[in-house]
Amino acid sequence: MSATLLLLALMHMPLWSHSPYRACIRARAATIAAQATNAAEAHGVPTDIVMAVGALESAYGCSPRSGGSWGSPIGRDHRNIAGGADHQARDLATSYRVCGTWPRAIARYRCGLCACRPGVLVGYTPAQAIRLASGMARASVSEHE
Numbered sequence: 001m002s003a004t005l006l007l008l009a010l011m012h013m014p015l016w017s018h019s020p021y022r023a024c025i026r027a028r029a030a031t032i033a034a035q036a037t038n039a040a041e042a043h044g045v046p047t048d049i050v051m052a053v054g055a056l057e058s059a060y061g062c063s064p065r066s067g068g069s070w071g072s073p074i075g076r077d078h079r080n081i082a083g084g085a086d087h088q089a090r091d092l093a094t095s096y097r098v099c100g101t102w103p104r105a106i107a108r109y110r111c112g113l114c115a116c117r118p119g120v121l122v123g124y125t126p127a128q129a130i131r132l133a134s135g136m137a138r139a140s141v142s143e144h145e
Contacts, residue, residue, distance in 0.1 A: 009136045010025075016055070049092060057088070070085050103126045104126070
């Protein structure tokens with residue numbers, strides 16, 4: 001699935017069509033799509049998963065509080081240095097190898113365990129990320145049929 005089509009689909013979804021980060025995402029769309037595609041391919045993560053998690057974590061680094069990060073630090077020993085799409089995909093791929101499914105991999109990415117304990121997460125849940133990924137994929141296909 002093309003990251004460009006997924007991003008276009010996201011921008012037409014009701015929640016994101018009024019997002020305060022919409023202008024930033026639109027201005028950086030080509031870069032976001034290229035980074036997501038390269039990261040997904042390099043680490044064997046489905047592009048829709050990379051795109052959904054990137055949107056929910058930090059609006060692809062457009063959230064002012066993200067420091068430009070896609071949600072992952074550059075490394076275990078550098079937790080306070082923002083990482084990009086490649087770091088996010090690397091961490092998701094590692095989590096997938098440990099947990100075996102994408103919902104469980106996203107849980108590990110979010111809370112450090114293959115299943116998050118109730119009440120632990122602030123922000124989005126793994127199920128919400130999977131729903132967003134599926135919705136982006138469905139919308140991008142239906143827009144271009």
